[in-house]
Amino acid sequence: MHTRSQTHTSRQLPMLFFIAWRNIWRNPIRSVLTISALASGLIMVVFYSAMMEGMLRQMVYQATAISTGHIQIHRQAYIDDQDMYATFPWPWLDAIERDVPGINVAPRLYASGLASTTESSTGVMLKAVDPKREPTVTKMLTQVRSGTLNLGLASDSAEGLPRFYVVVGAQLAKNMHLIPGSELILVTQAADGSVGNGLFVVSAILKPLSPNFDRMGVLMSILAYQQLMVLDGGFHELAIHVEDAEHMQAAEALLVHNIDKRNQAQPLDDLGGKAVLRNWRTLSPMISDMLEMSKTINFIVGFIVICLASMGMLNTMLMAVHERSHEFGILIAIGMKRRWLLLMVMLESLLLALVSALVGVIIGISGISAFGERGIDLSGTMPDGYDWGGLVFEPYMQLYIDPINILSACVLMVVITLLAAVIPAWRTVRLDPAEVMR
Amino acid sequence: MALLTLEDITKTYKQGELLVHALQGIHLNVEEGEFVALVGPSGSGKTTLLNIIGGLDTPSAGTAQLQGTDIAKLKEVERSDFRLFELGFVFQAYNLVPVLSALENVELVMVLQGLSAAESRQRAEHYLQLVGLEKEQQRRPSALSGGQQQRVAVARALAAGPRLVLADEPTANLDSENAGALLDLMHQLSHEEKTTFIFSTHDERVMARAERIITLQDGKIISDVRTNKHD
Numbered sequence: 194m195h196t197r198s199q200t201h202t203s204r205q206l207p208m209l210f211f212i213a214w215r216n217i218w219r220n221p222i223r224s225v226l227t228i229s230a231l232a233s234g235l236i237m238v239v240f241y242s243a244m245m246e247g248m249l250r251q252m253v254y255q256a257t258a259i260s261t262g263h264i265q266i267h268r269q270a271y272i273d274d275q276d277m278y279a280t281f282p283w284p285w286l287d288a289i290e291r292d293v294p295g296i297n298v299a300p301r302l303y304a305s306g307l308a309s310t311t312e313s314s315t316g317v318m319l320k321a322v323d324p325k326r327e328p329t330v331t332k333m334l335t336q337v338r339s340g341t342l343n344l345g346l347a348s349d350s351a352e353g354l355p356r357f358y359v360v361v362g363a364q365l366a367k368n369m370h371l372i373p374g375s376e377l378i379l380v381t382q383a384a385d386g387s388v389g390n391g392l393f394v395v396s397a398i399l400k401p402l403s404p405n406f407d408r409m410g411v412l413m414s415i416l417a418y419q420q421l422m423v424l425d426g427g428f429h430e431l432a433i434h435v436e437d438a439e440h441m442q443a444a445e446a447l448l449v450h451n452i453d454k455r456n457q458a459q460p461l462d463d464l465g466g467k468a469v470l471r472n473w474r475t476l477s478p479m480i481s482d483m484l485e486m487s488k489t490i491n492f493i494v495g496f497i498v499i500c501l502a503s504m505g506m507l508n509t510m511l512m513a514v515h516e517r518s519h520e521f522g523i524l525i526a527i528g529m530k531r532r533w534l535l536l537m538v539m540l541e542s543l544l545l546a547l548v549s550a551l552v553g554v555i556i557g558i559s560g561i562s563a564f565g566e567r568g569i570d571l572s573g574t575m576p577d578g579y580d581w582g583g584l585v586f587e588p589y590m591q592l593y594i595d596p597i598n599i600l601s602a603c604v605l606m607v608v609i610t611l612l613a614a615v616i617p618a619w620r621t622v623r624l625d626p627a628e629v630m631r
Numbered sequence: 632m633a634l635l636t637l638e639d640i641t642k643t644y645k646q647g648e649l650l651v652h653a654l655q656g657i658h659l660n661v662e663e664g665e666f667v668a669l670v671g672p673s674g675s676g677k678t679t680l681l682n683i684i685g686g687l688d689t690p691s692a693g694t695a696q697l698q699g700t701d702i703a704k705l706k707e708v709e710r711s712d713f714r715l716f717e718l719g720f721v722f723q724a725y726n727l728v729p730v731l732s733a734l735e736n737v738e739l740v741m742v743l744q745g746l747s748a749a750e751s752r753q754r755a756e757h758y759l760q761l762v763g764l765e766k767e768q769q770r771r772p773s774a775l776s777g778g779q780q781q782r783v784a785v786a787r788a789l790a791a792g793p794r795l796v797l798a799d800e801p802t803a804n805l806d807s808e809n810a811g812a813l814l815d816l817m818h819q820l821s822h823e824e825k826t827t828f829i830f831s832t833h834d835e836r837v838m839a840r841a842e843r844i845i846t847l848q849d850g851k852i853i854s855d856v857r858t859n860k861h862d
Contacts, residue, residue: 523726531711
């Protein structure tokens with residue numbers, strides 16, 4: 194006789210695992226079908242989450258890398274009323290970049306005006322950038338659809354007037370029949386109250402950066418803007434690129450501190466209001482909200498798909514338990530505790546789920562990797578990309594594999610399949626051995 | 632003190648609207664080391680009686696005690712331990728776990744008892760040798776004949792060191808040659824291992840090998856005969 198104190202589960206667990214593993218393969222076709230169903234569900238979830246994650250990353254990229262930057266600083270009056278005089282003094286530019294490590298800065302100026310050609314005229318939004326600094330913060334100047342980007346001085350007009358090059362949005366170019374080389378007259382109210390006007394030459398047409406810029410945008414150099422607007426005392430917007438985006442919060446804190454210090458040393462005028470720092474999440478609240486929402490959507494979609502797939506698992510386990518009721522009766526008779534039997538059935542489900550997860554992850558990741566870094570190419574049907582939710586996307590759908598998303602999907606699948614296995618496992622526990630062996 | 636004492640056991644259950652009296656007032660004492668056959672026609676109550684002794688069923692009235700332990704009063708978990716440590720079972724057929732080899736099937740009960748893997752393996756090999764299946768120990772049940780499967784079941788029942796082995800129609804699916812061989816083996820091991828066997832059968836050639844034959848009819852013991860067949 195052996196001692197009864199040894200019947201704790203730890204000694205029996207390896208054997209239960211062993212029997213569970215063998216049981217999975219006693220009906221290989223059924224198990225393979227179950228694994229296929231679960232793995233397919235997981236592949237769908239992995240693919241969907243990769244698509245969502247890719248899209249969100251594209252959105253963030255679009256919001257930060259193409260035109261907004263990670264952080265922007267404006268004065269309050271500019272934010273409230275687009276007050277033309279609410280500028281930062283030029284010395285701030287170099288000082289901020291020098292004092293805050295790990296950032297690049299680019300100044301911007303804005304105005305509205307009227308653009309005219311010999312055929313038509315329309316309201317436009319003028320945007321001035323520094324062609325040397327801007328590429329260190331955004332990729333705006335690389336988004337050329339046609340022509341060659343040039344914001345410098347063009348040759349003089351027939352009348353001998355100096356002309357600057359400008360770049361225009363695609364839809365504006367289409368509406369005004371502009372092509373690279375076209376002349377454009379810009380008329381605006383200058384900062385000194387005079388009517389600012391000038392003759393410009395279109396050097397390039399940009400891809401859609403944003404729906405607004407696409408329809409109304411005219412991009413010029415700061416020098417050209419200063420001549421047109423008679424405004425050389427400062428800049429409206431400071432766009433900032435943080436080299437290590439993971440440490441954006443630290444950069445923000447440093448910037449706030451630096452601005453405060455600078456404001457004390459060289460106070461800004463009262464009319465323009467205080468300096469306001471906003472990160473891309475505040476500047477693009479829709480994207481920020483979508484990032485948050487996507488986690489919930491991912492979970493709901495994953496939950497539904499895996500729940501459906503685990504119905505196959507439930508069916509398999511119910512069948513298996515039904516077929517083996519005599520065998521379970523024998524096991525109960527020879528002294529197997531009902532909780533061990535329950536554990537054995539749950540282990541079978543766990544092993545099925547783990548094998549399915551492995552298969553699903555391998556196929557899912559291989560499938561996604563097959564699309565390459567750019568993801569799904571849409572350039573055949575949408576060469577200019579697509580506009581969604583106020584953002585313009587490149588003509589491809591990036592697929593991004595986030596290990597945490599995959600791990601979450603696997604955990605979700607294992608939990609759901611284990612929950613589905615509770616019903617057959619419970620039936621096993623309730624078996625009457627005398628009845629099933631009769 | 633008798634190893635097994637049954638006092639006024641009755642078992643009544645409902646079958647549709649009918650009340651079936653499967654056992655009616657069974658009194659029985661079985662001493663240690665006895666080799667007992669329960670005989671009787673189908674429906675006489677043999678299996679019900681074995682199930683009550685084995686703790687797989689509970690009596691409607693009366694007590695069944697194994698060395699003073701009232702089996703019906705044990706809680707579910709205690710009853711599992713009781714079966715695991717005190718009893719060995721051999722059923723009519725499909726005794727074995729199909730996904731385990733003969734050796735693993737014999738090891739199973741000892742692993743459930745909490746014995747180390749090495750000790751379980753050693754004992755399992757020893758008992759498979761005793762039943763003459765040392766060469767078949769890696770085979771799964773589907774690769775064994777009916778007689779071999781029953782011998783594995785006997786090895787499993789004995790390897791765990793039980794006080795009492797209950798065998799419900801162990802030869803029902805075997806031809807007479809294999810049935811006789813199995814009963815001879817059980818009888819021999821009963822003496823060698825000093826283990827009590829109670830088996831049910833309705834095969835007269837099998838019951839002739841028993842030392843004590845208890846005949847049941849309509850849930851009652853109608854005869855209890857000792858045959859003086861001790862080796």
